[in-house]
Amino acid sequence: MPHYDMIVIGSGPSGQRAAVQAAKLGKAVAICERRELVGGVCVNTGTIPSKTFREGALYLSGFIQRGIYGQSYFVKENITMADLVSRCNMVIEREVDIIRHQMQRNQVVVIDGMARFLSDQELEITSENSRIQITADNIVIAVGTESAHPTEAHIDGRKVVTADEVLDMPELPRTMTVVGGGVVGMEYASIFAALGVEVTIVDARKGLLEFLDGEMVDSLIYHMRD
Structure with a gap:
């Protein structure tokens, strides 16, 4: 049975x-x-893909240049999800390759599969084709988070999606309702609005982005409505 000083x-x-x-x-x-x-949510569905998606949307929609060329200006008309996601996939592949190279360079063994504790120092790791047991003196749990959603919501990946499935949508919608006015919700709401999607934000709290200065939030809401 393989033994390590530390398993993450x-x-x-x-x-x-x-x-x-x-x-x-x-x-x-x-x-x-x-x-x-490898890379977790940050590389595969969260931070890096969303920022790449945003930059693609800002460029193809001509949003930043409209102050010069007018509100009708577009770099590309009839923008599709494929146009936006193709760049995201390229960036994700590059980042994953960088991480794997970093692991190899530092002689960190990468094991694919779902980990389950058998004891305080023993894990069973199950993948599609194998099941192995390994032990370690120390085990670090760094499993991250998942998007929260009501249990009654049917996430079909097409009409109803979480932030993790946004980039898997087959086409740009004409209208969109974003449930949750936090950082992620506001980010995607503004991105899709820049692409010409009619967006509505729904939030149960008294105000949006409550951790920010109130005047900044008011200014953001004003510009998003505009």
Whole structure:
């Protein structure tokens, strides 16, 4: 049975840093990831894809240049999800390759599969084609988070999606309702509005982005309505 000084469950930013730092200190380290690609939500469905999606939307819609060329200006008319997602996929592939190279360079073993505790120092890792057991002196849990949604909501990945499935939508909708006025909700609402989608934001709280200065939020809401 393979034994390591440390096993990290989850290959997102926290898991990566923990694994690499331990490896640099001369420890035998393995990192376990249940997704097909390393990097966690940050690389695959969250921060990096959303920012790449935003930049693609701003460029193709001509949004930034409209102050010069007028509100009817578009770099590309009839923008499709394929136009926007193609660039996202390129960036994701590059980032995943960088992370895998970093793991190899620091001699961190990457194990694909779902980890389950058998004891305080023993894990069973199950993938589509295998099931192995490994032990470690220390185990770091860095599994990240998942999008929260009402249990009665039917997430079909087409008409109803969470932030994790936005980039999988087959086409740009004509209208969109965003439930939740937090950072992620406001970001996607503004992106799709720039693409010409009619967007409505629904939030149960008294105000949007309550952790920010009130005048900044009021200014943001004004410009989003405009």
